Amino acid sequence: MSDKQNITRRQLIQAGSAVAATPMFFTKNAWAAESFANDPGDSATVTLGFNVPQTGAYADEGADELRAFKLAVKHLNGEGDGGLMNTMKPMSLTGNGILGKKVTYVTGDTQTKSDAARASAKRMIEKDGVIMFSGGSSSGVAIAVQGLAQELGVLFMAGLTHSNDTTGKDKRRYGFRHFFNAKMSGSALGPVLKEEMGTERKAYHLTADYTWGWTQEQSIQETTEGLGWTTTAKVRTPVGAGDFSQFITPVLNSGADTLILNHYGKDMINSLTQAVQFGLRDKQVNGKNFEIIVPLYSRLMAQGAGKNLEGILGTANWDWQLKDEGSIAFVKSFGSEYGFPPSMAAQTCYVQTLLYANACENAGTFYPPKVIKQLEGFKFDGMGNGPTEYRAEDHQCFKDVLVVRGKKNPQSSYDLLDIVKEVPRADVEYDASIFGGELGPYIV
Amino acid sequence: MDSILIQLLNGLDKGGAYALIALGLTLVFGTLGVVNFAHGALFLIGAFCAVTFQKILTFSKKVLDPNITFFDAYIEQPYLELWFGETGLAIIDYAVPLSIIVTIPTMMLIGLAMERGLIRHFYKRTHAEQILVTFGLAIVLQEIIRHFFGANPIPTPAPDIVSGSAAIGTWIGLGENFVYPWWRLIYLASATVIISSVFAFLHLTTFGMVVRAGMFDRQMVAFLGINVQRKFTIIFGLAAVVAGVAGAMYAPILPPDYHMGMDFLVISFVIVVVGGMGSLRGAVAAGFLLGILQSLASMTVVSSLLPGIDQIIIYLVAVVILLTRPRGLMGRKGVMEN
Numbered sequence: 001m002s003d004k005q006n007i008t009r010r011q012l013i014q015a016g017s018a019v020a021a022t023p024m025f026f027t028k029n030a031w032a033a034e035s036f037a038n039d040p041g042d043s044a045t046v047t048l049g050f051n052v053p054q055t056g057a058y059a060d061e062g063a064d065e066l067r068a069f070k071l072a073v074k075h076l077n078g079e080g081d082g083g084l085m086n087t088m089k090p091m092s093l094t095g096n097g098i099l100g101k102k103v104t105y106v107t108g109d110t111q112t113k114s115d116a117a118r119a120s121a122k123r124m125i126e127k128d129g130v131i132m133f134s135g136g137s138s139s140g141v142a143i144a145v146q147g148l149a150q151e152l153g154v155l156f157m158a159g160l161t162h163s164n165d166t167t168g169k170d171k172r173r174y175g176f177r178h179f180f181n182a183k184m185s186g187s188a189l190g191p192v193l194k195e196e197m198g199t200e201r202k203a204y205h206l207t208a209d210y211t212w213g214w215t216q217e218q219s220i221q222e223t224t225e226g227l228g229w230t231t232t233a234k235v236r237t238p239v240g241a242g243d244f245s246q247f248i249t250p251v252l253n254s255g256a257d258t259l260i261l262n263h264y265g266k267d268m269i270n271s272l273t274q275a276v277q278f279g280l281r282d283k284q285v286n287g288k289n290f291e292i293i294v295p296l297y298s299r300l301m302a303q304g305a306g307k308n309l310e311g312i313l314g315t316a317n318w319d320w321q322l323k324d325e326g327s328i329a330f331v332k333s334f335g336s337e338y339g340f341p342p343s344m345a346a347q348t349c350y351v352q353t354l355l356y357a358n359a360c361e362n363a364g365t366f367y368p369p370k371v372i373k374q375l376e377g378f379k380f381d382g383m384g385n386g387p388t389e390y391r392a393e394d395h396q397c398f399k400d401v402l403v404v405r406g407k408k409n410p411q412s413s414y415d416l417l418d419i420v421k422e423v424p425r426a427d428v429e430y431d432a433s434i435f436g437g438e439l440g441p442y443i444v
Numbered sequence: 445m446d447s448i449l450i451q452l453l454n455g456l457d458k459g460g461a462y463a464l465i466a467l468g469l470t471l472v473f474g475t476l477g478v479v480n481f482a483h484g485a486l487f488l489i490g491a492f493c494a495v496t497f498q499k500i501l502t503f504s505k506k507v508l509d510p511n512i513t514f515f516d517a518y519i520e521q522p523y524l525e526l527w528f529g530e531t532g533l534a535i536i537d538y539a540v541p542l543s544i545i546v547t548i549p550t551m552m553l554i555g556l557a558m559e560r561g562l563i564r565h566f567y568k569r570t571h572a573e574q575i576l577v578t579f580g581l582a583i584v585l586q587e588i589i590r591h592f593f594g595a596n597p598i599p600t601p602a603p604d605i606v607s608g609s610a611a612i613g614t615w616i617g618l619g620e621n622f623v624y625p626w627w628r629l630i631y632l633a634s635a636t637v638i639i640s641s642v643f644a645f646l647h648l649t650t651f652g653m654v655v656r657a658g659m660f661d662r663q664m665v666a667f668l669g670i671n672v673q674r675k676f677t678i679i680f681g682l683a684a685v686v687a688g689v690a691g692a693m694y695a696p697i698l699p700p701d702y703h704m705g706m707d708f709l710v711i712s713f714v715i716v717v718v719g720g721m722g723s724l725r726g727a728v729a730a731g732f733l734l735g736i737l738q739s740l741a742s743m744t745v746v747s748s749l750l751p752g753i754d755q756i757i758i759y760l761v762a763v764v765i766l767l768t769r770p771r772g773l774m775g776r777k778g779v780m781e782n
Contacts (some may be wrong), residue, residue, distance in 0.1 A: 059595035233744065238755055242698055242707050245454050245628075246742035246754060252621045253447045254744075269597045269699055277625040277697070279609030304699060306599030335515025411519045412509065 034367045037153045038129045046101040046366065048073070048353065049124035049133030051117060051145065052159065054109040058137035058265055060300055061345045065135055065159055066107060067338055068346035072353035075333075076103045083333035084354055087326040087382035092361035099360055110136060114144035121145045125154050131366050132157060132356050134349060137265075139163030139212035146175035153444040155368055157352035160345040162264075162296055164215035167396035168435025173442060174368065176375055176390060178355065178397045179348045182216035183430055185295045185315040186223035188401040188423040192313060197258065197291055199228035204256035206247055206271060208263050209236040216262045220295050224260075232256040237267070244271040248278050257285035259292045268294060269304035276308040300343050302406060302416035309406030309416070316402045318344045318384050319419055327384040341414055351383045355390075369442035386425065393432035395439070401428050446613055446622040451739045453612075457628045459735025460635030464690035465712040466719065466727035467639060468683035474659045474722040475676040478563055479571050481578040484709025485585040486551065486684045490691025491700035492589055493550055495598050497543035501536045537603050540696055547692045548685055555684025559677050582705065590702035597699035602627040627696050634693055638686060639728055645682075646724070655679055659722070714762045720775020730773055734758050 040046045050069040053062035074080045078095030085093050097103050106128040108120030117136065124130045125148075133149070134157040136142045142161035149156035150172040158166060158177040162185070167177050203224050207213040213236070221231055232254050237247050248271070251259055259280060263271050275281075275292055283290035294314040302309050320331045320341035330350065334342040342350070359374035360366055376392035385399035403421040410416045465487055472480045504520035524532030535542070562581065566574050601607060606626035613622025646652035658665045658672040665672050691700075698704060715734055719726030734757075740746065742754035765772060 055590075055595070059590070235744070235747075240707075242704065243458060245458070246451070246739050249450045249454055249739075250447065250742075250744045252450065252623065266597050266701060269599075273599070273699055274697070277607070277609070277627065279623050279625070282608065300596060304597045304599060306601065306699075308599070332515060335512075335517070339516065341515075341517070412517065413520065414517075415509075 034365065036367055038125065038131050040101055040131060040366060044101060045104045046098055047128060047130050048103060048105045048356075049108060049121065049128060049130035050105055050135050050349075051108040051110055051121050051124065051133050052135040052349075053112045053137050053141075054107070055111050058112045061137045061160065061265070061298070061343065062110070062135070064300065064343045064346040065137070065349040068334065068342060068350040069105065069134065069353060071334060071337055072350045073103050073105055076354070076357050081333050081336070084326055084330050084351065084383055087329045088354065088358070088380060089382045090380065091358055093354065093358050094361075098357045099364070099366065103357070106130060108133075108135075110138075110141050110145075112138050112141060114140050117141040118144050118148055121148050121156075122152075125152050130154065134352050134356075135159045136161055137345060139166055139215075140210050142166050142175075142177075143170045143211060146170065146172045149174040150440050150444060153368055155356065155371065157356050159349045159352065161212075162216065163212040164219060164435055165211050165437075167394045168215070169437040170211075171394050171435075171437045171439055173372060173395075173439040174444075176352070176355075176395045176397075178352050178390075180315075180317045180399075180401050180428070181396065182212070182219040182295070183435075184401050184428040185216065186219035187428040187430070188315050188403055188421075189220070189293070189295060189313065190223040190227060191423075191427075192403045192421055193224065193293070194227050196313070198288075200286075201229040201258045201288070201291075202232045202254075202256045202286065203229050203258045203260050204232045204251050204254050205234040205260045205262060206244070206251075207234060207236050208239050208267055210239055212264065213262045216295055217260075220260055220262065220293075224258075229258070237263070237271070239267060241267065242270060244274050245278070247271070248275050248280070251275075251280065252278065252283075255285070257288045257290055259290070261292065261294050263294070264296060265301060266304070268297060268301055272305050272312070273308050297404070298344050299341075299414055299416055300345070303413055305406070310408045312406045313420065314404055314406075316344055316404045316417065318347045319402055319404065319417055320347075320414070321417070321419060322384060322402075322422075324382075324384060324386065326382040330384060347384060354383070355380070372442060386422075388425075391432060393439075394435075394437070396432075398425050398429055400425050446618045447743065448740075449618070450622060450624065451743055452736060453624055453632075454628075455736030455739030456732060457632045457735070458739060459732035460632050461690060461694055461708065461731075462712055462715050462735050463639060463728045463731025464635055465687055465708055466715040466731045467642060467724060468687045469712055469716050470719070470722060470724050470727040471642075471679055471683045471686075473716070474724070475655060475679045476559075476563070476567065478566065479574045479578070480563070481575050481709065481713075482558065482581040482585065483578075483683070483687055484705035484707075484712065485582040486555070486687035486705075487691040487694075487708055488586060488589060488700070488702070488705030489554060490547055490551060490688030491600075491695045491704060492593065492691075493547040493688060494540050494543040494600050494692040494695040495593065495700055497546055498536075498539040498600055501539050501542075540600060540602055540692065543692050544689060547688050551685045551688030552681045554688075555681035556677060558684070559680040563680065564677075582709070586702045586705060593702065595702060597701040599699050600695035602630075602696035606630060625697075631693055631697065635690070638689065642682070642686065643724070651675065651678075711758060714758055718762050718765050718772055720772030722776060723772065723774040726772055726774030734761060737761060 052065045075083045110117035132155045136159045139161040142158045146156050156175045164182050205217050207217040261271050280290050297314040331341050359371045362374045363370040375390050378390045381387045388399035401423045404417045405420050407416050407418050469483045502522045504522045506518035509517040509519045609623040609625050613619045715730045719730030737757050741757040
């Protein structure tokens with residue numbers, strides 16, 4: 001008892017503080033709640049990383065993404081005509097960099113390979129000190145680097161990635177996707193397919209054998225079977241197969257009257273070209289004209305496919321021919337800078353960069369958990385595709401989706417697509433829980 | 445039945461391309477003893493001869509598009525069309541067949557330059573060193589192509605008159621599903637003609653006789669006062685022409701991109717090994733055989749039983765051949781057996 005009586009008030013407070021603080025020693029980053037990877041601190045600049053395919057099959061798409069990123073940086077730093085900073089609403093950007101820091105950037109080459117992309121992103125984060133990185137033209141790559149983003153606590157604003165998995169089973173708290181996905185492509189295409197091709201068709205799928213192909217096949221199958229179509233066969237093809245004739249010839253005798261090409265980039269160009277060569281588009285099966293559908297395609301792919309794409313239906317995230325205020329501003333800005341219109345990959349990368357910068361301004365910090373909270377549920381307009389929302393539950397952007405058709409008799413190398421329908425956002429929304437997955441923690 | 449016939453035809457067609465590349469590889473190996481990993485790049489350059497020729501024919505006058513006002517956009521109209529109307533368009537339509545005329549001398553020159561400028565310095569080096577240097581050359585050449593033409597495939601269509609399919613099934617009473625693209629049939633016929641011409645050249649001319657003798661015993665032919673080296677240099681040029689013409693004619697089948705040479709090279713090397721290193725007949729036979737096997741393996745009934753078999757069948761056959769007959773199907777005893 002006497003011992004207890006000898007404890008002074010000062011000692012009691014010290015001991016109590018020590019006890020109260022003890023568990024905090026074992027909590028990562030507990031003492032510095034806003035200590036985070038690559039904090040720019042007092043630096044006058046902040047660095048962004050643009051990780052795009054500069055070599056390999058998607059190099060042309062990567063080059064266009066890089067052009068868009070550079071334009072975005074220019075606009076963030078108050079140079080040029082400001083682009084979408086003139087039309088984005090609501091917007092906190094001032095043309096004075098991000099939070100008053102001038103924006104610089106580093107670039108990396110994903111080679112459209114997950115391991116190369118991950119190594120490049122790691123170098124950007126650990127060596128170049130990027131505060132955010134973006135880019136990519138493949139879902140395999142996006143999913144791989146998104147995982148890295150979560151591990152290292154640096155935000156990844158995905159570029160072109162269309163697999164449901166990116167914001168589905170593989171979603172991450174540190175990953176955000178502005179681009180649409182295969183599920184949304186299916187929802188947008190369904191009514192148009194019903195109107196143009198009816199409800200009694202037999203579909204044959206040729207599918208790129210990786211995450212994007214699988215999810216697109218599943219989404220389109222759900223859509224077409226929902227219309228009353230039957231699925232004759234689903235054949236997986238290796239990525240980069242080159243000659244698809246061995247996969248196309250079985251279609252001739254399959255009884256199918258519709259070929260769905262779940263291919264992208266070079267694969268789509270080759271498989272479509274060869275399907276046309278084998279006379280599929282001239283065939284009559286089950287009393288109907290044989291049809292080919294390419295659920296996802298872009299202007300850059302259309303350039304490669306040439307006249308084979310004429311009349312073929314598909315979907316796109318965005319097209320330079322849209323007439324909304326934001327699209328016109330972006331095409332004008334990009335066209336003045338480079339002399340040709342941007343691709344949809346370029347548009348999504350540009351928008352992602354501005355969205356990140358705007359979220360930092362809104363948060364008043366680069367601290368990722370606070371920036372993430374600004375992006376989650378963020379509603380905006382004036383960036384093309386109408387009113388858009390970053391859904392908090394899965395970090396998927398919801399906006400209008402385009403159904404497009406290969407143009408007949410194009411007059412220039414970029415006037416290749418006709419917009420058939422602008423499908424309203426409400427028609428492509430779905431329950432975030434259907435694909436499962438966990439976003440993970442804010443603090444890593 | 446007709447599905448098997450289509451796949452057989454497809455295999456022959458695919459095998460034609462394999463055989464043409466493998467033939468050139470074998471010629472070079474048999475004469476110069478060089479393992480030329482840049483041979484796929486010669487196929488690539490041939491394809492891009494067709495692309496370049498098409499680009500030249502479609503060189504266009506650019507007129508400002510009045511419909512786009514917010515940046516300078518252009519409508520393109522080929523000069524040939526402006527100058528010659530329908531005749532100009534017809535010439536453009538025949539870009540690929542016409543490109544063969546320029547591909548032949550171009551490839552001969554490239555082949556001679558490659559052999560004189562680089563390959564000859566590696567005659568006495570090991571095969572590993574030859575592979576390293578020629579593989580490096582292939583990468584340099586493909587990156588040059590990418591620099592000038594981009595990474596996306598470039599559509600290089602066949603003339604409209606042969607852009608459709610031949611109704612073979614209807615002709616022979618097997619139903620309308622048995623169709624095959626005209627250009628692929630032309631490719632198969634051309635491959636047969638080229639291969640036959642090469643064999644005829646080697647077997648029916650004095651030049652060919654000397655080359656064959658040199659392939660068998662180079663030293664003995666040299667002792668007879670014949671400049672074998674010069675003849676072998678010409679053979680290298682001939683191999684380049686064969687690969688180049690094969691590439692140019694393949695352009696309408698597979699829109700060329702900078703990587704297509706590598707895609708074909710690996711398979712062609714396997715074919716050379718299966719056929720027997722240095723055996724011209726072996727290369728051709730193995731090319732057609734493996735093309736057919738690959739095609740048949742991708743039939744739905746086969747791939748449903750053995751998923752992915754179409755992707756490995758060529759390598760599987762190569763393993764079996766190397767285990768049971770290391771010199772290949774028609775290889776000479778003692779050549780590359782160890």
